[in-house]
Amino acid sequence: MLLRLPGEVEMNIRSVADRLGISAGRLERMLGRIVRSSDWPEPRLLRFDKAISGIEAGTVVFEDGEIAYGYPKIRRAMMLDPAIRRHFSGGVLVEEKMNGHNVRVARVGGKTIALTRGGFVCPYSTEVAEGQIPSGVFDDHPAIVLCGEMVGPKNPYVPKDVYSADSMDFILFDVSRKGKRDMEGSKAAHAIAEEYGVKAVRLFGEFTAEKAAGEIREIVEDLGSRGREGVVIKDPENLNSPMKYTSSESNCRDLEFAFRYYNDYGQDFFFSRVVREGFQAAEWSDGAAEFDARCLRLGRSMLMPMRETVEAKISGIEIAQEVEILVRDLQTAADFEEHYRRMGVRAVFDPPRTAPGGHLVKIRRVVMSTNDKTRSVLEGQLW
Amino acid sequence: MLLRLPGEVEMNIRSVADRLGISAGRLERMLGRIVRSSDWPEPRLLRFDKAISGIEAGTVVFEDGEIAYGYPKIRRAMMLDPAIRRHFSGGVLVEEKMNGHNVRVARVGGKTIALTRGGFVCPYSTEVAEGQIPSGVFDDHPAIVLCGEMVGPKNPYVPKDVYSADSMDFILFDVSRKGKRDMEGSKAAHAIAEEYGVKAVRLFGEFTAEKAAGEIREIVEDLGSRGREGVVIKDPENLNSPMKYTSSESNCRDLEFAFRYYNDYGQDFFFSRVVREGFQAAEWSDGAAEFDARCLRLGRSMLMPMRETVEAKISGIEIAQEVEILVRDLQTAADFEEHYRRMGVRAVFDPPRTAPGGHLVKIRRVVMSTNDKTRSVLEGQLW
Known part of the structure; x- marks a missing residue:
């Protein structure tokens, strides 16, 4: 057959x-x-x-x-302490959760390729992976699948300035093998990273399940204050599935981004982030000042961007998401444009400008629904 | 047939x-x-x-x-000024929007009955309507349908302390006739109210379409500061459909109530109220201090009740909505219990206690989904 x-x-x-x-x-x-x-x-x-x-x-x-299995969804702890005690027995490893897009990098037919979470070959991520991952990894381990996050200011999916990356970096957090469903875990990933000089996520350490929630709170508060996302909690022996937990600042930054395009996002996106804050405030027993700061941060993360969107529209500015990529090869930009088109993303690519390290291309995604809704309300349309 | x-x-x-x-x-x-x-x-x-x-x-x-047509949905202005200019030409009447439940009161087969928005005969609202509406209205106008809001602290659907009502009052805001689809409008309603001594909504006055948004802003800000809901804007000649507009405090109080039972409410409930705040902040050009106060109010209206729910559950308290009704006749309480049962509302009715004016009955509605979700998170369940 x-x-x-x-x-x-x-x-x-x-x-x-x-x-x-x-x-x-x-x-x-x-x-x-x-x-x-x-x-x-x-x-x-x-x-x-x-x-x-x-x-x-x-x-x-x-x-x-050959098969590259999808990267499994990491579930989220809403209350750290009971979640850790329920899911882990001995100790836990705590790693930084990077805020970018998840890719799997493998060698196929002699070439390095980067697959998105959904299983698309992303031409831009592929160029970055080719440039940053030494080919020796694949020479020695032809079946290896490197699972990592693409992060940086030139990430067109999730642009973030908080990482040291100039454009976009590949950060390893797990490894798998072609044909294998399971991940090999944190220790295997860090061993590969060290041996071959691949950037890897920061490992904060190993904690007992009893002490972990307290330690993680401090780590997450510190990460939050520096604009970082949060942590992934893993079993040192890779016996249980990992779980994730994020900072209040990160939850709010998600909202800030989404409310700029308030009518183009699912309502569960908003709701889930508010609920995370509610549980975190309860678990961490916020004092009065802390709690007010959290409430103000949350309220502002929704109203500030939405207000700016409405005000921009009043001034006649079209609402759009603007991102930028930095490609070494002009063909990569052309391929990335085709990749967007095939994924059904409507975007306008500016002509490339030469820059140190390659070519910069500005990309504007029109957010139709938010534009239409805002315009109609400004024209007096009722809800 | x-x-x-x-x-x-x-x-x-x-x-x-x-x-x-x-x-x-x-x-x-x-x-x-x-x-x-x-x-x-x-x-x-x-x-x-x-x-x-x-x-x-x-x-x-x-x-x-005979037919009593449903009360038409009143649409909402998101931006006051453009909405008023688009929908009204001459002047507008501004009335207070009461925060309770909408009923239609009519005489059927010689008896006064109160229908809920959905068309159920509500035994409790019926008792209140019988006691408060002079029968002369129906003697003189057998086909009249009185459209109003039931408000007060003993309203089991929307209990509110901000009205002068001791238990629950019927407040007229429009009139219709059996067999007629259309409402007769504000002037007709106030004329009936005056002639027969029926309580009616407050009429703030008539304004030109050009000046209305500014006047309404002041009215709504004042209402908000006193815990009231907002306004309904009507055509003086009853030629256009009315529209409603609510205070920030009212939007936030809705959220405060809903987040106490965060998993039992639809996510559009949350989202729509945040969006209202975003448009209001933009239209009213909040200054820095005002805007911060709005953000804090919004954030707190979600996190405070949710935090309290989680903390209550940690202390082993079951999450429930507690309301109370005051009935003249014990049979009304029994009928109201049957009414809830038929509407599919799960509630526990306490034994009646004698009180001035009749009998007080405490009603506890269990909010299953919020209870279950909160318990599972406290037990370490992941999201």
Whole structure:
């Protein structure tokens, strides 16, 4: 049973299904619905659009039949202390949670590629990964999948100035292998990072489950005050799934960004962040001044950007998300534009400007719904 | 074509459909789905569960074939000035918007009854309406439908201490007639109120469309500072639909109430109130201190009640909504309990206590979802 991929590539459905642990008939029925094929950019692949039968969303089957499983969702602690005590027994490792976009980097057909969370080959992330990850990792471990975060001011998905990166850096936080569902954990990732000189997430240390919540509170408060996101809590022996926990400042910065485009975001985005703050205030028993500061921060993170959006629109300015990428190769910018188009993102790419390190390209994403809603309210439309 | 209502009452479908302005076949197909019959409490009736074909939700057809149309939804101005200029031409009347529950009071089969927004006969509202509305209104105008708000500290739906009411008062704001879809407007309502001594909403005055936004801002700020809700803006000649506008304090008090039961409310409830604040801050060009006060008020209105809920749960207290009613007749309390049961509200009614003016009954509604969610988070469950 052969599947003809676009571009005359054939794939043996039965053997792929076998390796995925599902029946060939089931995989066939998924094709074109849950499983989509892609012939651009290279390599050709099948991509799982949704999670199914224990196969993570974003799982990819390359044309050579190799599989890169999707990176599993890390669940969130709402109350640190009970969550840690419930999920871990001995000690826990605490690592910094980076604020960028999750990629998996692997060597396929002799080339390094970076896959997004959803299983798309991102041309820009791929260029960054090629430049930053020494090829020796893949020479020695051809099946390795490096899981990390792309962070920095030139990250077009999540631009952040708080990292030392000039443009966009790859920061390793876990490793896996092609064909394997499981992650190898923090220790394996740091060992690889050290051996090959790959940047890796900061490891704050190992704490007992009893003491961890107190230590993490201090770490997270410090991270928050420096504009960083939060932590991921892992089992040292990699026996339990990790969990994440974020700073109040990070929750509020999410809101600040989203309320600028208030009508283009899901309401659960807003709600979940407010609820996190409520639990954190309760767990950390905020004093009166701290609690007022938290309330003011939360209120301001919603009203300030929304007010600015309305005021901008009153002044006749169109609401848009502006980001910038820095590419070494002009072709990468062209490919990234095509990548956006295929993902259904509507954006305008400015002509590249030469800059130290390559070419800068400004990208403007129009936020249609917020523009339309704000205009209609300013024209007196009722809610 | 006769429809047999429960309790052996027959209704002529064709003549009811005629009066509703729809085909008999269409009405028949709606029965049991969009249109539901009720035989308790009296009078027997058909009730429109949803709006359809220009018939408002809450529209009721009594067993005698008379119709009380649902009270139309009043839309909300997000930006006062453009909304008023767009929707009104000459002047506007500004009335206080009361914060309680909307009822329609009519005489049916010789008895005064109060219908909720959804078209249920509410036994408690009915008792209040019977006691407060002089029967002369209905003697002189047998077809009149008095549209008003039930407000006060003993309102079980929306308990509010800010009105002069000791328990629950009926406050008239519009009038209609059985069989008529349209409201007769502010002037007609105030004339009826004056003639028969019925309490009516406060009328702040008439303003030109050009000056109204400025005047209303002052009125709304004053109302807000006194714990009141906001205003309804009406056409003096009743030619255009009214619109409503609320104070920041009222938006925040809504949030304060809802976040106490954060997991039992829809997320659009939260989102819409934050968005109102964003537009108000922009339209009123808050100064720095005012804006900070608004942000703090907003943040606190969400975090304070949610924190208290979490802390209560930590102390082992079950989260519940406690309200109280004051009934003249013990049977009314029993009927109100049955009314809740039929509406699917899970509540525990305490035994009545004798009090000046009748009997006090405490009602506890368990908020299951918030209780369960909070407990699971406190037990370390991840989000």
